[in-house]
Amino acid sequence: MRAELLAPAGSFEGLQAVVKAGADAVYIGGSMFGARAYAKNPRKEEMLEAIDYAHIHGKQIYLTVNTLLKNQELYRQLYEFLAPYYEQGVDAVIVQDLGVLSFLKKEFPELAIHASTQMAITGPKSAGLLKEAGASRIVTARELSLEEIHRIYQETGVEIESFVHGALCYCYSGMCLFSSMLGGRSGNRGRCAQPCRLPYTALEKGKAVSGTEPSYLLSPKDMCTVDILPEILQAGVYSLKIEGRMKKPEYAAGVTAIYRKYLDLYLRTGQAYEVEKVDRQELLDLYQRDGFHKGYYHMHNGPEMMATVNEKEQSRKQGTVGKRNEALFARLKKQYLDTKKQEKINGNLILFADTPAILDLDFQDIHVQVQGDLVERAQKRPLLAERVRQQMEKTGQTPFVFDSLEILTDEAGFLPMQSLNELRRRGLEELQQQYLAGYRRTLRKPETEQKPSLAKEKRAQAEAVKFYVSVEKREQWETALKQREVTGIFCSMSMFKRKEFLKEVLWAAEETHRAGKEFYLALPYMLREGRMDGMEREITQIAEKTEGFLVRNLEELGYLKKLGLLFKAVTDYSVYSFNDLAEEFLENLQVKRTTVPLELNSSEIRHRRHENSEMIVYGFYPMMVSAQCVKKTCGCCDHKSGELQIKDRYGQQFTTKCFCDFCYNVIYNSVPTGLLEEAEQIRDMGFLALRMNFTSEGPERMKELLNAFAAAYLAEENKGKKKDAFQISGVTKGHFKRGVE
Template sequence: MNKKKVELLAPAGSFEGMKAAINAGADAVYIGGLLFGARAYANNLDTQTLKEAIDYVHIHGKSLYLTVNTLLKNEELNEQLYDYIKEYYEYGLDAVIVQDMGVFQFIKENFPNLAIHASTQMSICGVEGAKLLKELGAQRVVTARELSLNELKEIHDQVDIEIESFVHGALCYCYSGQCLLSSFIGGRSGNRGRCAQPCRLPYKVMKDNKQINSNKETYVLSPKDMCTIDILPDIIEAGVYSFKIEGRMKKPEYAAGVVRIYRKYIDLYLEKGRNGYYVEETDRKELEDIFNRCGFNQGYYKVHNDRNMITLKEPVKRTRNEALYEELTKYIENESKEKIKGRLTLLQNTPAKLELEFKHIKVTTTGNVVEAAMKQPMDKDRIEKQILKTGNTPFVFESLEICMEDSIFLPIQSLNELRRVALENLQKQILSEFRRENSLNYKKELGQENQKRSMDEKPILNVYIEKEEYLKEVLRFSEVDGVYLDINFIDKPMDYYIDLCHKSNKKCILSLPHIFRNTKKTTFQPYESLLVSNLDGVLIKNYEEYQYIQSLGFKKDIIIDYNVYTFNDKAHEFWIKNNIAYDTAPVELNDKELLNRGLNESELIIYGHLPVMVSAQCIHKTIEKCDKKDIKLYLKDRMNKQFYVRNHCKYCYNVIYNCEPLVLLDNKKEIKALTPKSLRLHFTMEDTKDIAKIMQWYIDCYIYDKSVKHDFTAFTRGHFKRGIE
């Protein structure tokens, strides 16, 4: 099959949604099974129905991609994943969409002929990340929604990998894969497909204890839906191959309606080019009627962030266009038919023969012996009428040649049986080209035996700081082994900070930005000048930074933060094998799951207001203005919880922090039993005068085994005990 210049990829939250999308013109669908999909509450397909869906798309010359785009715990990866994938793999599954690096490695090893698409949950934001995934074996990268046309073109020009990007539907406020808000406030993790969408709720924006947003503009985290129908030529010319429509939680009519309009305009561009491209107003109106959230925006293709992208006002309940939805049901009820050619041969005293041809596939089926007519011979028109009855099959005759002798007879029942068997044989032959044999013998991985350190060993204590004024306080404590310096506050030569740390006998580790988007070119202080020879290490937070640091030949420690997820042994093992000194333990696993995974080469965060959202949008710009100033804002929710918001202007992203600090002072016994490689305190918004007090509590508790009474009134133990589903 010749590869199209553009693929139109549709959501399928059900079998009916899959049919509707294919019948409306989608080239491929992405769909979830019963496990490991990022839409756990969709009407996901059971095993038999999913296999029927695979056959359905293949008969129609389309593709089906299975969402395996959540983070997997050890027991899931080792005990469930192989059997789950195996049946679909052998049946002809076209690709899997993957977030978890452990899952990525597992599929590559056990199902080497199965294409892997790197999920948007991996937050791939540029050339470096795409290069890494290409080198690791990904066929396609689903880019972060926040990328511009120029950034997409850079990836297309520099990396030989398929690019898939969202073109229509809902937008997350946060970079996909970087959101823990639902997880921390309600225990429903987006990384496990269970996001409760707290971004769609109202918030007051607080500054100096005063609300600064209007009571009519409280939906500050809720983006409008994206619609790119007017800029499709730009996106195609930027090098995007797969045009992805969001909406697995929506009705089949939604998929059909959006697909048919995007199909129309993709085909228009491919036929007539940019100069012949024109969008009819009636089609724009139809997209609005199908679904929109307070109107549309064009996504991030031409803007980095924008107030007009956010709903701000409470979404108005719309009256559904019932006539339109009724019209769209035809895509569910009426199946598209594939054209076939036929040749029927009926010769006396010879078995009846029906030859069918579909594209390059030919099948021949024989039936009962044709007899001499005793009374009335068979009528050619009636024979043709019977053979052309393809009924509920996916085929329709484009042409039928009938070669027959005079004065012959064959019962109608025999003729019908010949047609039925011939069509079944054709379908089997078409689908046989997709079937695979899995010759590998999978051996369950029981997990690594972690050589644990003695619980009596003095733990290594590192401190992460996001403000320069914290550094002096931290350096006073001889018990601290290393200091992570957040790159956003660095405004002096790096040697200045390194010298201060080294004079206090502490390692100096530079923490790179949450998001790496052309920052090596655009910031006033290039990375190369920061990565000086006497720096002790770097803490990285995304795939781009890893690839970039590797390309520089950096020889000191490379540490990955918790948002480069290592939920399972396989993911952890991958990074350790690829020159990572150690990783940061996942913050969504509980103590028992951490014990199962092992922390021998992992750092555990035991204090801090952890980031729960990283966004390209800016609260300060949305409500006030963009003035490149670090402004202290809070989001107050309906429960009067306040979430600290920091605008990092140097690298142009926002971080929203959890309303309560993670405090694990009362869990020393369980944490020591885990024997982590090191412990981390994370300081973000604390008053400088409180830094020493908090540090002393933790040092007394973990270094000197003293009993500590702290005065935290509002705090959380995160997922250390509760975990996530």
């Protein structure tokens, strides 16, 4: 069985440490575009050295470019950033952005592309879609069970990488806007402020259901799967990934060493094993949040997975903070940071009087020979073989150490120590260069135009702007039906009962059409576990009778692709098209429309291609989509869809909806985003489709909002009126003004 142990490195020092600890491969970020922007990521020269260090020691090195890129970054910065690392021989790049994936396939054709966990790949349809697009490996969403992963492997055969140890996000990766909406620090841009690690109070109908004191309701415990590595490998996982680029090198090395021990044990014997108590305790001493759990591999969610108490924080408040195991960290530092790792080589040195010195070196399949100075005949004290050996074996800080060195000499000659040193230096340098030459690449001239293509000028309004609404409740749908200005309605799939699903959807579509409006079925925020398997016939019939589907994730995109229905798909903001190449990627799939991402500001939107996109101008933005259930964490799960509120330390309340039919939670912002005063500015951008998202609003509030936004966006005679003519209270501008870093 093949397997790779993949370790994190937040710095060059960290990379060296995990290589010494037994990692087969290392993932690391550079100075730009990595999902850990606050790590001590190496700069260019250090990164080039890191690539060579990994290769000399027989390891793979993967560069993280796993953030969403804006147009100016994709066109003006990414090529120059990656070019030297590509030429140096970096083995793969980990990506989140569909535009980056397309860019790399064109500009760096020999580079392997790994689809990041940030893409939230939850099933075989999304994995197959990305494999077809050029990804050589997919990193699964951390929420998947072993059965789900095995299914991906069986149906696609794609190489799979999955996390086995470390911190977990509360939210499906890539689906979190909590940090960016509250503080402008986007997890999609590598700058997450971790609001999930703060205390909250859960309220249901105004009554606290999480206890009298705030709890850490959104903070998962760290995962530890050292006991079940055989199960993970048997599920089809090839690369076992340890989380921790923001942690100390000692942590990464310590965890890597223990996982190396048990992975080797299993690969050697093929038998189950018992993890020693001392190793388990060492993992706990390195880092943990209220203990460990085995992640989502055996369970979908549950309170036992959550660090709701946060024992460290409670100890800090009580002044009883436990001390770190300094002896452990000191040992790991000495063992993995303060030592040097050298590869064994074989040498042959020829020293005969009156002939040049010759040094032959062998490393793996590389052979080099260098010639030195003339060996003079000794007048007094000739060089003896043992003295020569002592000098030649001083390989210092080079990556090599002699396993064997044969010295052929007549012991009649003399050569200065300086000449021997120079001969050794040149030989080792030539050996290293020739070995690394196998990793070097030649970069061709860039094909992609190195400047962003500006969005087209506003077109003549040959057709009226289409005004859509999305709804999650039946009364909201009924309200939208009566609004003349509404072009079409996106109805949440959760509005329809499973037993009568097809009948109810087709009836709602017919009623919507009778009202003169388009009908779309809004698919769930997250699709997994084959929950729409067996519905292919129903979905196809719905497609025939409706305008299409709102697609929220890549698994749904792949699902519709399999059915030949992508021309009916409107991709939501969460199928990210941050840049023109991502937009082009989706357009090439023949999707009907895309949706502008929520983290772009007005200037970035203006310089993005959006003639085939719709813009969300109102709604309580979804801040998190999670496999965890707040009600279950609080012990009040009734297995029924519903909602409650979570209150933060400032008293802000965030509505949390439980979608039990697909078993996920959505946490919405405490205030809606409303771009009403910005109507004229957005109209001038040339959008032909706008959308308002309704979640918890009642009929009267919904009517008020629809009337205000329709007047601002749709009535040509209103153009030019004062901004305060259409003000509404209690809204935020989202990222339209400030954007994200």
